[in-house]
Amino acid sequence: DIQxxxxxxxxxxxxxxxxxxxxxxxxxxxxHLAWFQQKPxxxxxxxxxxxxxxxxxxPSRFSGSGSGTEFTLTxxxxxxxxxxxxxxxxxxxxxxxxxQGTRVETK
Amino acid sequence: xxQLQESGPGLVKPSETLSLMCTVSGGSINSRSYHxxxxxxxxxxxxxxxGNIYSSGSTYYNPxxxxxxxxxxxxxxxxxxxxxxxxxxxxxxxxxxxxITITSTGWIAFDIWGQGTMVTVSS
Numbered sequence: 363d364i365q366x367x368x369x370x371x372x373x374x375x376x377x378x379x380x381x382x383x384x385x386x387x388x389x390x391x392x393x394h395l396a397w398f399q400q401k402p403x404x405x406x407x408x409x410x411x412x413x414x415x416x417x418x419x420x421p422s423r424f425s426g427s428g429s430g431t432e433f434t435l436t437x438x439x440x441x442x443x444x445x446x447x448x449x450x451x452x453x454x455x456x457x458x459x460x461x462q463g464t465r466v467e468t469k
Numbered sequence: 470x471x472q473l474q475e476s477g478p479g480l481v482k483p484s485e486t487l488s489l490m491c492t493v494s495g496g497s498i499n500s501r502s503y504h505x506x507x508x509x510x511x512x513x514x515x516x517x518x519x520g521n522i523y524s525s526g527s528t529y530y531n532p533x534x535x536x537x538x539x540x541x542x543x544x545x546x547x548x549x550x551x552x553x554x555x556x557x558x559x560x561x562x563x564x565x566x567x568x569i570t571i572t573s574t575g576w577i578a579f580d581i582w583g584q585g586t587m588v589t590v591s592s
Contacts, residue, residue, distance in 0.1 A: 405582040
Protein backbone atom coordinates (compact mmCIF):
# COMPACT_ATOMS: atom_id res chain seq x y z
CA ASP A 363 0.00 0.00 0.00
CA ILE A 364 1.10 3.58 -0.63
CA GLN A 365 1.49 5.55 2.58
CA UNK A 366 1.10 9.34 2.63
CA UNK A 367 2.94 11.36 5.27
CA UNK A 368 1.99 14.98 5.81
CA UNK A 369 3.99 17.57 7.69
CA UNK A 370 3.60 19.42 9.88
CA UNK A 371 0.63 17.97 11.75
CA UNK A 372 -0.17 21.42 13.13
CA UNK A 373 0.86 24.78 11.74
CA UNK A 374 0.42 28.07 13.60
CA UNK A 375 0.23 31.11 11.35
CA UNK A 376 -1.15 34.62 11.05
CA UNK A 377 -3.31 36.27 8.42
CA UNK A 378 -1.09 37.28 5.52
CA UNK A 379 1.51 34.57 6.13
CA UNK A 380 2.77 32.29 3.39
CA UNK A 381 1.98 28.73 4.41
CA UNK A 382 3.42 25.50 3.05
CA UNK A 383 2.28 21.96 3.80
CA UNK A 384 4.27 18.96 2.60
CA UNK A 385 3.07 15.51 1.64
CA UNK A 386 5.41 12.60 1.00
CA UNK A 387 4.37 9.37 -0.69
CA UNK A 388 6.02 6.05 0.15
CA UNK A 389 6.42 5.36 -3.57
CA UNK A 390 6.19 7.10 -6.92
CA UNK A 391 2.62 8.33 -7.61
CA UNK A 392 3.07 10.24 -10.86
CA UNK A 393 1.03 13.45 -10.51
CA HIS A 394 -2.00 11.74 -8.97
CA LEU A 395 -2.15 13.86 -5.88
CA ALA A 396 -5.07 15.93 -4.56
CA TRP A 397 -5.46 18.40 -1.71
CA PHE A 398 -8.62 18.91 0.35
CA GLN A 399 -9.69 21.50 2.92
CA GLN A 400 -12.00 20.50 5.74
CA LYS A 401 -13.70 22.71 8.29
CA PRO A 402 -15.34 21.38 11.49
CA UNK A 403 -18.62 19.61 10.85
CA UNK A 404 -18.29 19.94 7.08
CA UNK A 405 -17.43 17.60 4.25
CA UNK A 406 -13.97 18.00 2.73
CA UNK A 407 -13.66 20.36 -0.22
CA UNK A 408 -11.39 19.65 -3.19
CA UNK A 409 -8.80 22.39 -3.67
CA UNK A 410 -6.25 20.94 -6.09
CA UNK A 411 -6.02 17.81 -8.24
CA UNK A 412 -3.35 16.32 -10.44
CA UNK A 413 -0.74 17.92 -8.15
CA UNK A 414 -1.21 21.49 -9.36
CA UNK A 415 -4.58 22.00 -11.07
CA UNK A 416 -6.81 24.38 -9.15
CA UNK A 417 -10.39 23.22 -8.79
CA UNK A 418 -12.95 25.65 -10.21
CA UNK A 419 -13.86 28.39 -7.75
CA UNK A 420 -10.83 27.91 -5.50
CA PRO A 421 -8.94 31.16 -4.82
CA SER A 422 -5.66 31.59 -6.65
CA ARG A 423 -3.75 32.03 -3.38
CA PHE A 424 -3.81 28.22 -3.21
CA SER A 425 -1.25 26.38 -5.30
CA GLY A 426 0.19 22.90 -5.52
CA SER A 427 3.49 21.59 -6.75
CA GLY A 428 5.74 18.58 -6.65
CA SER A 429 6.46 15.36 -8.46
CA GLY A 430 7.28 11.74 -7.84
CA THR A 431 6.99 11.37 -4.09
CA GLU A 432 7.23 14.93 -2.72
CA PHE A 433 4.36 17.39 -2.97
CA THR A 434 3.45 20.73 -1.44
CA LEU A 435 0.37 22.86 -0.91
CA THR A 436 1.08 26.57 -0.60
CA UNK A 437 -1.22 29.34 0.53
CA UNK A 438 0.44 32.54 -0.63
CA UNK A 439 -1.29 34.88 1.82
CA UNK A 440 -3.32 33.20 4.53
CA UNK A 441 -6.85 34.53 4.90
CA UNK A 442 -9.25 34.18 7.88
CA UNK A 443 -11.31 31.65 5.93
CA UNK A 444 -8.26 29.41 5.46
CA UNK A 445 -7.93 28.26 9.08
CA UNK A 446 -8.93 24.62 8.66
CA UNK A 447 -7.52 21.13 8.30
CA UNK A 448 -5.86 20.10 5.05
CA UNK A 449 -5.42 16.60 3.63
CA UNK A 450 -3.43 15.24 0.74
CA UNK A 451 -4.60 12.13 -1.08
CA UNK A 452 -2.98 9.89 -3.66
CA UNK A 453 -5.02 8.26 -6.38
CA UNK A 454 -2.27 6.62 -8.40
CA UNK A 455 -2.98 3.00 -7.56
CA UNK A 456 -6.20 1.01 -7.37
CA UNK A 457 -6.16 1.60 -3.61
CA UNK A 458 -6.17 5.20 -2.49
CA UNK A 459 -4.85 6.79 0.69
CA UNK A 460 -5.10 10.09 2.53
CA UNK A 461 -2.43 11.81 4.53
CA GLN A 462 -3.10 12.20 8.24
CA GLY A 463 -3.96 15.88 7.89
CA THR A 464 -2.48 19.26 8.81
CA ARG A 465 -4.32 21.64 11.08
CA VAL A 466 -3.72 25.32 10.26
CA GLU A 467 -4.42 27.34 13.39
CA THR A 468 -4.13 30.94 14.47
CA LYS A 469 -0.78 31.91 15.93
CA UNK B 470 -25.04 20.77 -10.39
CA UNK B 471 -24.83 17.15 -9.28
CA GLN B 472 -25.54 16.46 -5.62
CA LEU B 473 -24.91 13.43 -3.43
CA GLN B 474 -26.85 12.48 -0.30
CA GLU B 475 -26.03 9.68 2.13
CA SER B 476 -28.78 7.87 4.00
CA GLY B 477 -29.06 4.98 6.43
CA PRO B 478 -29.35 4.06 10.10
CA GLY B 479 -27.47 6.24 12.54
CA LEU B 480 -27.08 3.42 15.06
CA VAL B 481 -25.88 -0.12 14.41
CA LYS B 482 -25.30 -2.87 16.98
CA PRO B 483 -21.90 -4.55 17.28
CA SER B 484 -21.47 -7.62 15.03
CA GLU B 485 -24.32 -6.47 12.76
CA THR B 486 -24.15 -5.00 9.24
CA LEU B 487 -23.86 -1.31 8.46
CA SER B 488 -25.75 -0.38 5.29
CA LEU B 489 -25.66 3.07 3.69
CA MET B 490 -26.99 4.46 0.45
CA CYS B 491 -25.78 7.39 -1.61
CA THR B 492 -28.43 8.98 -3.82
CA VAL B 493 -27.17 10.98 -6.77
CA SER B 494 -29.23 13.84 -8.21
CA GLY B 495 -28.53 16.09 -11.15
CA GLY B 496 -26.81 13.38 -13.17
CA SER B 497 -26.62 9.68 -13.86
CA ILE B 498 -24.39 7.23 -11.99
CA ASN B 499 -24.40 5.19 -15.18
CA SER B 500 -22.35 7.83 -16.97
CA ARG B 501 -18.88 6.80 -18.13
CA SER B 502 -17.72 10.24 -16.99
CA TYR B 503 -17.90 9.30 -13.34
CA HIS B 504 -16.80 6.76 -10.78
CA UNK B 505 -17.94 6.77 -7.15
CA UNK B 506 -16.36 6.33 -3.74
CA UNK B 507 -16.90 6.03 0.00
CA UNK B 508 -14.76 7.69 2.66
CA UNK B 509 -15.16 7.73 6.42
CA UNK B 510 -13.88 9.79 9.33
CA UNK B 511 -13.89 8.51 12.89
CA UNK B 512 -14.45 11.12 15.63
CA UNK B 513 -11.51 13.55 15.82
CA UNK B 514 -9.61 11.41 13.31
CA UNK B 515 -8.50 11.85 9.73
CA UNK B 516 -10.08 10.73 6.48
CA UNK B 517 -10.01 7.03 5.59
CA UNK B 518 -10.68 5.83 2.05
CA UNK B 519 -13.07 2.86 2.09
CA GLY B 520 -13.42 1.98 -1.57
CA ASN B 521 -14.50 2.89 -5.08
CA ILE B 522 -16.90 1.55 -7.68
CA TYR B 523 -16.09 2.29 -11.29
CA SER B 524 -18.59 2.88 -14.08
CA SER B 525 -17.62 -0.57 -15.36
CA GLY B 526 -18.86 -2.06 -12.10
CA SER B 527 -15.36 -2.93 -10.87
CA THR B 528 -14.76 -2.32 -7.20
CA TYR B 529 -11.60 -1.60 -5.21
CA TYR B 530 -11.33 -1.56 -1.45
CA ASN B 531 -9.03 -0.43 1.33
CA PRO B 532 -7.00 -3.57 2.13
CA UNK B 533 -7.63 -3.06 5.84
CA UNK B 534 -11.41 -3.25 5.26
CA UNK B 535 -11.62 -5.46 2.19
CA UNK B 536 -12.84 -8.60 3.97
CA UNK B 537 -15.86 -6.75 5.44
CA UNK B 538 -16.86 -4.20 2.80
CA UNK B 539 -19.03 -4.34 -0.30
CA UNK B 540 -19.84 -1.42 -2.62
CA UNK B 541 -22.52 -1.83 -5.25
CA UNK B 542 -24.64 0.33 -7.56
CA UNK B 543 -28.32 0.37 -8.44
CA UNK B 544 -28.62 2.13 -11.79
CA UNK B 545 -32.42 2.05 -11.74
CA UNK B 546 -32.48 4.12 -8.55
CA UNK B 547 -29.39 6.22 -9.36
CA UNK B 548 -27.84 5.10 -6.09
CA UNK B 549 -24.73 3.32 -4.89
CA UNK B 550 -24.38 1.61 -1.57
CA UNK B 551 -21.93 0.55 1.12
CA UNK B 552 -22.18 -2.51 3.34
CA UNK B 553 -19.82 -3.24 6.21
CA UNK B 554 -20.32 -6.54 7.99
CA UNK B 555 -19.38 -7.53 11.53
CA UNK B 556 -19.08 -3.95 12.75
CA UNK B 557 -17.36 -2.92 15.97
CA UNK B 558 -17.00 0.38 17.81
CA UNK B 559 -14.02 1.11 15.56
CA UNK B 560 -16.46 1.51 12.66
CA UNK B 561 -18.12 4.48 14.37
CA UNK B 562 -17.57 7.39 11.99
CA UNK B 563 -19.04 9.95 9.65
CA UNK B 564 -19.45 8.23 6.30
CA UNK B 565 -19.18 10.25 3.09
CA UNK B 566 -19.95 9.34 -0.49
CA UNK B 567 -18.14 11.22 -3.25
CA UNK B 568 -17.79 11.53 -7.01
CA ILE B 569 -14.73 10.90 -9.14
CA THR B 570 -14.77 12.69 -12.50
CA ILE B 571 -13.10 11.23 -15.58
CA THR B 572 -11.77 13.79 -18.05
CA SER B 573 -9.77 13.55 -21.26
CA THR B 574 -6.66 14.59 -19.33
CA GLY B 575 -7.14 12.38 -16.29
CA TRP B 576 -9.15 11.85 -13.16
CA ILE B 577 -10.44 14.38 -10.67
CA ALA B 578 -10.67 12.53 -7.40
CA PHE B 579 -13.57 13.29 -5.07
CA ASP B 580 -14.67 16.59 -6.59
CA ILE B 581 -18.18 16.42 -5.13
CA TRP B 582 -19.03 15.06 -1.68
CA GLY B 583 -22.21 14.28 0.17
CA GLN B 584 -22.76 16.04 3.48
CA GLY B 585 -21.89 12.90 5.41
CA THR B 586 -23.87 10.73 7.78
CA MET B 587 -22.84 9.78 11.31
CA VAL B 588 -23.00 6.09 12.15
CA THR B 589 -22.51 4.94 15.73
CA VAL B 590 -21.83 1.30 16.57
CA SER B 591 -23.20 0.59 20.02
CA SER B 592 -25.44 -1.86 21.80
